[in-house]
Amino acid sequence: MRLCMISLDAVAQPDADRLLSLSAFSALAENGVFCGNVKTIYPTLTYPIHTSLLTGCFPAAHGIGHNQPFQPDTPPSMRKWYWSVGDIRAKTLYQAAKEKRMDVASILWPVSGKNRFVRWNFPEVLPLPGESAVKKMLEYASPVWILRMEARYGKTRKSIHQPDLDDYAALLCEKLYASRRPPDALFVHLVDCDAMRHNYGVESAEAHAAMERLNRRVERIINAVRKANLLDDMLFCVVSDHGQQDAPNGILLDSELQSACGARAQSLGMGAYIFGPDLAAARKALQAHQAEWGIKAILSKEELEALHAPENVKLAVDALPGHCFIDRQEETFGEHGFGLDCPQARTLLWLSGPGIHIGRRIEEANLIDIAPTLAKALGLSLPDAEGKILNEAFIQR
Numbered sequence: 598m599r600l601c602m603i604s605l606d607a608v609a610q611p612d613a614d615r616l617l618s619l620s621a622f623s624a625l626a627e628n629g630v631f632c633g634n635v636k637t638i639y640p641t642l643t644y645p646i647h648t649s650l651l652t653g654c655f656p657a658a659h660g661i662g663h664n665q666p667f668q669p670d671t672p673p674s675m676r677k678w679y680w681s682v683g684d685i686r687a688k689t690l691y692q693a694a695k696e697k698r699m700d701v702a703s704i705l706w707p708v709s710g711k712n713r714f715v716r717w718n719f720p721e722v723l724p725l726p727g728e729s730a731v732k733k734m735l736e737y738a739s740p741v742w743i744l745r746m747e748a749r750y751g752k753t754r755k756s757i758h759q760p761d762l763d764d765y766a767a768l769l770c771e772k773l774y775a776s777r778r779p780p781d782a783l784f785v786h787l788v789d790c791d792a793m794r795h796n797y798g799v800e801s802a803e804a805h806a807a808m809e810r811l812n813r814r815v816e817r818i819i820n821a822v823r824k825a826n827l828l829d830d831m832l833f834c835v836v837s838d839h840g841q842q843d844a845p846n847g848i849l850l851d852s853e854l855q856s857a858c859g860a861r862a863q864s865l866g867m868g869a870y871i872f873g874p875d876l877a878a879a880r881k882a883l884q885a886h887q888a889e890w891g892i893k894a895i896l897s898k899e900e901l902e903a904l905h906a907p908e909n910v911k912l913a914v915d916a917l918p919g920h921c922f923i924d925r926q927e928e929t930f931g932e933h934g935f936g937l938d939c940p941q942a943r944t945l946l947w948l949s950g951p952g953i954h955i956g957r958r959i960e961e962a963n964l965i966d967i968a969p970t971l972a973k974a975l976g977l978s979l980p981d982a983e984g985k986i987l988n989e990a991f992i993q994r
């Protein structure tokens with residue numbers, strides 16, 4: 598069996614009805630299993646979540662606790678992200694697939710660069726100011742394939758921003774399935790809706806249009822699989838990572854904390870990790886300014902451990918609704934990074950293919966269950982996974 602895994606960035610439970618009214622998403626639900634109540638992981642950030650999708654582990658085990666390593670003394674625009682698969686400490690589906698001699702493709706997937714398990718790799722990497730986008734991509738991607746695709750189709754891409762980049766990602770998927778050697782496993786991350794919500798707001802016309810574009814891209818990928826006569830052998834897994842909430846009130850928490858007690862904040866959007874030599878003093882400062890700094894809850898070491906947060910994080914905060922933590926004065930719209938107690942932390946899962954029930958709804962699941970469930974369907978070994986297999990998805994248990 599082959600795998601086609603598509604992640605939709607920044608859609609969640611509140612978007613389920615809108616998505617299920619669109620052709621590709623409704624067809625997938627009718628022909629397979631759908632769950633609209635998948636508990637995502639803490640923190641609700643794209644890189645940690647996509648790593649959990651690949652490993653079935655929480656950040657404490659897989660090691661990706663944020664989109665970026667903590668770099669308090671580097672200007673925000675110059676900070677590195679977790680771009681290399683080598684940053685992940687747990688076994689990934691990439692590696693498990695490669696062990697089974699499967700040919701893997703990965704497109705715009707976070708934390709996937711410099712990847713010996715992936716044959717066709719177009720990773721999500723962002724050039725920092727002064728860096729060449731092309732040079733950066735070649736360093737982290739599969740350079741020969743990327744250059745060939747760029748020579749043939751690069752001109753069709755209007756920009757390297759959304760929604761143009763997602764359209765190019767869908768095109769790469771089509772070309773891979775139309776090739777003489779289509780991928781055994783393909784992972785693609787579609788970012789359009791996340792970009793629109795961050796830039797224009799959660800229920801903006803732009804975000805709604807992005808969902809329709811996501812539907813068309815998923816349809817294009819499924820049609821490419823059909824054209825290649827691979828439909829009978831294909832497991833489709835469509836997932837989302839987190840939703841967003843409008844958070845127009847930006848708080849400069851890092852600079853406030855620095856002046857109050859010398860501690861530092863690493864923003865998660867609607868949450869933040871707190872670091873410093875004296876966390877008791879930091880906690881006192883947070884308590885003293887709780888309302889003023891837009892803080893809903895202060896998370897203790899024990900609470901963070903129970904969330905399987907990264908082990909170096911001993912103090913954190915969640916923001917009040919409508920608030921987010923920023924590093925520089927800017928206008929903010931949609932944000933995530935909130936705690937797990939809101940509907941936007943319940944994500945979506947569609948599974949469809951041989952051996953999977955038809956038209957079945959699963960009431961609830963955990964995001965870390967997805968990787969071990971896919972491993973079971975494909976006969977892959979993922980011994981590090983902390984999630985459980987979603988047996989109710991399979992016709993024969």
Ligand SMILES: [Zn+2]
Nearest residue numbers: 606607643838
């Ligand atoms: Zn995301």
